Every structure is written in C-alpha cells, then in structure tokens.
Amino acid sequence: MREPYPPLHRTLARIEELRESCGLGRDEVFDTARLSYQTGVSEDGVRTLLDGQELNDQGAEARVRHRVTFLYESRRNGQGTSFDIREIAAAIGATTTWTRKLVTGEAKPSIVAGHDLAKFYGVSTGFLTDSPADALNRELQSVLFDLEVRADPEKRLKDLGVAHIAGRTSEWSRDQLVEVTRMVASIAKDLQRVANTVARMEQEEIR
Known part of the structure; x- marks a missing residue:
C-alpha cells in the first residue's frame, strides 16, 4: 500500500524551502547515487524527477523486471559480489534456470516470488512496483525529515x-x-x- 505522502511536487517544494532556509546547496541535500540505490530509479531518472520533470515510465511489467535486475546487480553479499543464483532460487522456491531468467529481466516474478525476492534483499514489496515518482517521493521523506530537524x-x-x-x-x-x-x-x-x-x-x- 502506498504511504499517504503529499504528491512529489509538494515534497520537493517543501524540501527546497527548507534547504534555502538552512543555507544548504542542492548537492548537500540530494544524494542521487543513494536515492537511485534505494529506489531502483537510474541516477539520470532521479535527476529528472528532482528537476520537476516527468519521467517516461514503460509500464508496470517492464518496471518490475527492471527493478528485479537492478536488485541483482546492485546488491552485494559478504564477499562483495552478486548473490549466487542458487541462493536466490532457494529463497524464492524456484529453479535456478527460471531464477537466472528472472534476474536478467527475461521473466516476471509472480506475486509470491516478488514478495519472497523483496524479503531476500531486505526491501519493501513496493520497491518492485512503485512508479518512479512514488519511489522517489518515499525516499525523499527521510530527506525532508532531516531538513525539518535542522530547521x-x-x-x-x-x-x-x-x-x-x-x-x-x-x-x-x-x-x-x-x-x-x-x-x-x-x-x-x-x-x-x-x-x-x-x-x-x-x-x-x-x-
């Protein structure tokens, strides 16, 4: 379920207001690499949304496939490498062949597999399904809170x-x-x- 946050444009407007009152530069407030990591949106996409522009979204299925691949490529195990396909397959109750297709974007997870995959990587199920704007808006709440605390x-x-x-x-x-x-x-x-x-x-x- 989506959290009852104000729309993204209102969140950004409030952040800009607080940023200026705290005398901070945009680079001090917006860590695009972290926001990308936490949302599954590319850094260029994050910058586009932060500039108040719309981001072309290819739809729910393409989004879920992309986010699954993003998780596989961006998250690391204790050895600093991507998690082993066999480990992921065991966590989601699937074959290694299908799991390999899943993490490369060739297959779309079922609701159950998506839930198990999100649990395996320690992210909310919304990570896989939220629109880019909703995903960024969610992560910006911590930025907004930090600025409110400073102010x-x-x-x-x-x-x-x-x-x-x-x-x-x-x-x-x-x-x-x-x-x-x-x-x-x-x-x-x-x-x-x-x-x-x-x-x-x-x-x-x-x-």
Missing part, C-alpha cells in the same frame, strides 16, 4: 510527542538537540515497525 528540532520533538524533552532544550546545544531528535525518531520508527509486525502476525492467526 526546527524543538518542533519535531513536540511532533513526536516528546514534550518533556522539548521543554528542556535550552540546556542543550543545537547539535545535541538535532541528534536527540534523530534518535527519538529512529526509536519511534522501530517501534512502529514492531507494532506492524505484531499486527500482521495476529491477522494471520485469525485466518
């Missing part, structure tokens, strides 16, 4: 429900406040992830 860490703490700490911010330097805010946000995100996992487990037990 007004006390407000972000209050937004996270930490009123007690927010009331003592005069005792800290700005850098300390920024770091505490990031830490609280990380803890909140981890707790939400655990809550979501528990909820899914309860639903499976009901079924």
Whole structure:
C-alpha cells in the first residue's frame, strides 16, 4: 500500500524551502547515487524527477523486471559480489534456470516470488512496483525529515510527542538537540515497525 505522502511536487517544494532556509546547496541535500540505490530509479531518472520533470515510465511489467535486475546487480553479499543464483532460487522456491531468467529481466516474478525476492534483499514489496515518482517521493521523506530537524528540532520533538524533552532544550546545544531528535525518531520508527509486525502476525492467526 502506498504511504499517504503529499504528491512529489509538494515534497520537493517543501524540501527546497527548507534547504534555502538552512543555507544548504542542492548537492548537500540530494544524494542521487543513494536515492537511485534505494529506489531502483537510474541516477539520470532521479535527476529528472528532482528537476520537476516527468519521467517516461514503460509500464508496470517492464518496471518490475527492471527493478528485479537492478536488485541483482546492485546488491552485494559478504564477499562483495552478486548473490549466487542458487541462493536466490532457494529463497524464492524456484529453479535456478527460471531464477537466472528472472534476474536478467527475461521473466516476471509472480506475486509470491516478488514478495519472497523483496524479503531476500531486505526491501519493501513496493520497491518492485512503485512508479518512479512514488519511489522517489518515499525516499525523499527521510530527506525532508532531516531538513525539518535542522530547521526546527524543538518542533519535531513536540511532533513526536516528546514534550518533556522539548521543554528542556535550552540546556542543550543545537547539535545535541538535532541528534536527540534523530534518535527519538529512529526509536519511534522501530517501534512502529514492531507494532506492524505484531499486527500482521495476529491477522494471520485469525485466518
């Protein structure tokens, strides 16, 4: 399910506003290599979207095939090489022949195989299916949050429900406040992830 984020153009407009208020250059805010890695969109495609232009999308099937190949080519195992086809095949319950076709873009994964593949690589299932704009918008939320923390860490703490700490911010330097805010946000995100996992487990037990 797509997260209820504002449209990409609004996210970009807010980032630009905060970037300027923080006195940061675009290169300091937008790491196109990281955004490409996290979204499966090429670096050129990321730059196009960041410039407010539309990106030609060849459709859902071509997108899924491309993202699977992107995962295979960009993710590395402990030895610094692509994961072994046999290991991937075992993880998704498929033959090595079909898996080889899958990671080279010759085959499209089923819903189950796509889910298992995303789990194997540690990405959300949305990684394979999100449109380029939606994928970038998702990843830009962390950029936006970081800028909001820089611009007004006390407000972000209050937004996270930490009123007690927010009331003592005069005792800290700005850098300390920024770091505490990031830490609280990380803890909140981890707790939400655990809550979501528990909820899914309860639903499976009901079924």
